[in-house]
Amino acid sequence: MNRKEGLEMKSYNAGTYDVIVVGAGHAGVEAGLAAARMGAKTLMLTISLEGVAFMPCNPSVGGPAKGVVVREIDALGGEMGHNIDKTYIQMRMLNTRKGPAVRALRAQADKQLYQRAMKETIEETENLTLRQGMVDHLIVEEGVCKGVVVATGAAYYAKSVVLTTGVYLKGKIIIGELQYESGPNNMQASVKLSDHLKALGFDLVRFKTGTPPRVNGRTVDYSKTEIQPGDDAPLAFSYDTKEFIKDQIPCWLTYTNLETHKIIQENLDRSPIFSGAIVGTGPRYCPSIETKIVRFNDKNRHQLFLEPEGKATKEVYVDGLSTSMPEEVQRKMLATIPGLEHAEMMRPGYAIEYDAVVPTQLWPSLETKKISGLFTAGQINGTSGYEEAAGQGLMGGINAARKALGKEPLILDRSEAYIGVLIDDLVTKGTKEPYRLLTSRAEYRLLLRHDNADLRLTEIGHQIGLIPDERYERFLAKKHLIEQERQYFAVTTIKPSESVDALMKSKDAALLREPMKAEQLLKRPELSYQDVASLLPEHGSIPVEVGEQVEIQVKYEGYINKQLQQVEKMKRMEKKKIPQDLDYSKIDGIATEARQKLTDVRPISVGQASRVSGVNPSDIAILLVYLEEGKLARRTG
Amino acid sequence: MDYDTIAAISTPVGEGAISIVRLSGPDAISAADRLFQGSKSLSEVHSHTIHYGKIVDPQEGQSVEEVMVSVMRKPKTFTREDVVEINCHGGLTSVHRVLELVLDQNVRLAEPGEFTKRAFLNGRIDLSQAEAVMDLIRAKTDQAMNVAMSQMEGKLSILIRKLRDRLLEILAAVEVNIDYPEYDDAEVMTNNILHEKASEVRQQIDRILSTARQGKILREGLSTVIVGRPNVGKSSLLNQLVHESKAIVTNVPGTTRDVIEEYVNVRGVPLKLIDTAGIRETDDIVEKIGVTRSKELLQSAELILLLVNGNEKLTDEDRRLFQLIGKTPAIILLNKADLPLEASIDEVAQLAGERPVLKTSMINEKGLDELEKAIASLFFSQDVSTGAEAYVSNTRHIALLKQARSAINDALEAADQGLPVDMTQIDIKRTWDLLGEIVGDTVSDRLINELFSKFCLGK
Secondary structure (H helix, E strand, O other): OOOOOOOOOOOEEEEEEEEEEEOOOHHHHHHHHHHHHOOOOEEEEEOOHHHOOOOOOOOEEEOOOHHHHHHHHHHOOOOHHHHHHHHEEEEEEEOOOOOHHHOEEEEEEOHHHHHHHHHHHHHHOOOEEEEEOOEEEEEEEOOEEEEEEEOOOEEEEEEEEEEOOOOOEOOEEEEOOEEEEOOHHHOOOEOHHHHHHHHOOOOEEEEEEEEOOEEEHHHOOHHHOEEEOOOOOOOOOOOOOOOOOOOOOOEEEEEOOHHHHHHHHHOHHHOHHHHOOOOOEOOOOOOOHHHHHHHOOOOOOOEEEEEEOOOOOOEEEEEOOOOOOOHHHHHHHHHOOOOOOOOOEEEOOEEEEEEEEOHHHEOOOOEEOOOEOEEEOHHHHOEOOHHHHHHHHHHHHHHHHHHHOOOOOOOOOOOOOHHHHHHHHHHHHOOOOOEOOOHHHOOOOOOOOOOOHHHHHHHHHHHOOOOOHHHHHHHHHHHHHHHHHHHHHHHOEEOOOHHHHHHHHHOOOOOOOOOEEHHHHHOOOOOOHHHHHOOOOOOOOOOHHHHHHHHHHHHOHHHHHHHHHHHHHHHHHHHOEOOOOOOHHHOOOOOHHHHHHHHHHOOOEHHHHHHOOOOOHHHHHHHHHHHHHHHHHHHHO | OOOOOEEEEOOOOOOOOOEEEEEEOOOHHHHHHHHEEEOOOOOOOOOOEEEEEEEEOOOOOOEEEEEEEEEEOOOOOOOOOOEEEEEEOOOHHHHHHHHHHHHOOOOEEOOOOHHHHHHHHOOOOOHHHHHHHHHHHHHHHHHHHHHHHHHHOOHHHHHHHHHHHHHHHHHHHHHHHHHOOOOOOOOOOOHHHHHHHHHHHHHHHHHHHHHHHHOHHHHHOEEEEEEEOOOOOHHHHHHHHHHHHOOOOOEEEOOOOOOEEEEEEEOOEEEEEEEHHHOOOOOOHHHHHHHHHHHHHHHHOOEEEEEEEOOOOOOHHHHHHHHHHOOOOEEEEEEOOOOOOOOOHHHHHHHHOOOOEEEOEOOOOEOHHHHHHHHHHHHHOOOOOOOOOOOOOOHHHHHHHHHHHHHHHHHHHHHHHOOOHHHHHHHHHHHHHHHHHHHOOOOOOHHHHHHHHHOOOOO
């Protein structure tokens, strides 16, 4: 898109909005939809309309932690859950043999359908304008963002702007010796905006991610692989979903072998990762196959999952084989893999480098500290993954709209949602590599379950205007039923009897000697809600999800209460707010490192301050005293 | 403001005959009441009254200490919270025992300066005092840091770190099962495996705690014997140490032996000085109490201070004393350095081997500083004492270890009950965190780092 030398682009006033969202990937679509649904007049700009909700990497949504995020998005009134429920080709529940806290849904998506469905939803949404256009710079006056200017010269004005640029900022694709400026999958990269952000004073980092080659499924010999079917049970991400897709498509499992590894070893000198051609930091949790082989050279094989990219395509994603080796080497690698010996490669894998904003420059609302009214969300904040992007996009959109409508930001804390954990980690600790959510990042994992996302967040979603009244009523009814059923279990006694004995024997459980409350009986690990309920007189039909809640709440009550106690402690510290203009250099006694970090991060609460790395409990004690002293001074002075 | 309940010894150790364990917070009265046996329950007594009774170990039913307990209900207290003060007079041993029992009642050990901090935060003291509070926190923190630093080098932290590494392995193995359920190269953690691994950890914690329970060093002091020929300056040394430290806590004539025990605090090392002063100075000590008895005394010692008269040639008796020391850590004092040196320094050095030899003069008070340094360095370099874990003497560490034990017990129980592994994991993680507080390791990224360095993850 080079303009003629010396010709000045004429800019024109193209309209005024409440919120402008730059980008229409997984963060952008949530941001735009949320803002519009909250009543803000919203413009969504994207480099290409073909890129709306595009999945340039794996064709799947969900998984541990990530799947819970999708549920949270749904409970808050976001779109990802709805959209994947309409477009999956396979759905599975993971970790079913473990506890409820770590169970998670994962869907294989039909990529094209996913995009189409999302685009349609956006197009049908009131208050929301979707338009093609590359944003080159922002309109910033005295530290306040007033709008954006598009390459065509269109200047749009708004009260809030959300940047969701994904990997487009100075994106560079690398395949062996080949390097070129590009967004994902040969989309056009965004160059000027990155320089503009730097000129505005933002710290940027260079990150890297990658994707594997795709092959034509017609040329795959599946007989040499293991089938991985979806679950038969009706499963859905959204609490709204009533219809389930029947004809699911399986995935397939195969492995690399020593032959594959040998080819990689022999060509390491051509690997951009090891030759130094790639400077961006890649994620440890999603390493390229060459990294796996170098770092874990004692492993004789690595798992590869063959994942169909959709129903109307033969393209198959070779999950596990992410690589930036030269195309020639990629083809040799593929030929060594059982089932792929004769597979036709349709696209090579590639690495992509991009600029991201150092996320400690953000408030927990995702608004930048430097420029008021400017928000960033998604991969631009150093994360990776569609779900992480969508969760941030939703919060960025909500807060951009709230800002435009003159309301306080919505901030979820670490005990309310994985989204809260994600954002708090980013803005408090920053990240040195593309950030991915893991269940182990959450200290209250047992509270942040996928089954109770609605109980945690629907209320908030309704309050901010994203959950319609009708859905809210249904939610309240469910909540009421759960409480009622718990109460019933707490007061109802089960007496020893033949039928009780029979059940206990069939479950390998100890026999009942004395009458026992239903609740106590349910605490036995061998017994499920259904088991205990079968011993009780009929008391109306109880929906499955209500029984599930009662079972989880009763069975794990001890652990849940322990975590709730910890949460209470944490919340006390979150409630102690720190003034935004606090001058840490004036506080005697705070260690130098802590002072520096606190000045950079500018935490909004003592709780957040305590999580900043390099800040010790003694620094927090001094901070507390200082804050209290200030209050006193104001009161008396 | 609503805080948790805290407790600490509120009189500096060794200063004054009475030590006070102070509790503050919403559960202060109920916690103290569970340990108190008197004519009335503490929950029923009037505010700002004092009561005579006993502190009883609720598990063993044993009376630990006779006490006077003051009960002060909020808001007219120092912290503006409920405050209980347990006045103990039985010295180091029992006041620490009382504190430990209090900390078993879901009460947390106060951080340095925390009572004052609460007083301030609850508006009890005014602005002009705020600076002083800051200084207090700062000073105490520095001190705590120094202590932490010296303990960092100690065996305890090595042990705890090893234990944490084991726990980290378990945690990472469970996490990898959870976050990468399809990853096939990690051992699937079953409750049986978890139980086995958690049992090993509990044994370790028990072992560390068992030495702490004996309270060997902190409560009884490092048992130290001063030996030497008559008139070599043993009593003077004892008096000097006692005088120097100004830390006489108790002075109990031995009941079974004719010895006197003095408790002194030498640069943070508590010593129980077992003096042979009860034995008449004029007699040959070895002859008098018999070889067996001397051996017994010397062998039970954890530190021996052997005095040799530098002003005289070495005698056979001196040489026999050197032999009797055996492998017990010892410091050799070549005393009477104010007088001309007559003893063969070469022979003393040869007899002393690797043990430090110091020239001292009790009359001129020379060499005492060096002696204190030598004792402190012996103690902190772990050469002294019989048990490797004897340094779990810090009340905070003991409290944390107990909490860690209770957490790992919860894990074992969860595994026994067949709860899902990710529940058991919660308790194991808590154990790991608690042990981390002992060594001051609060870096939270370690688990995730372990995950990615150990397993080849990611599709």
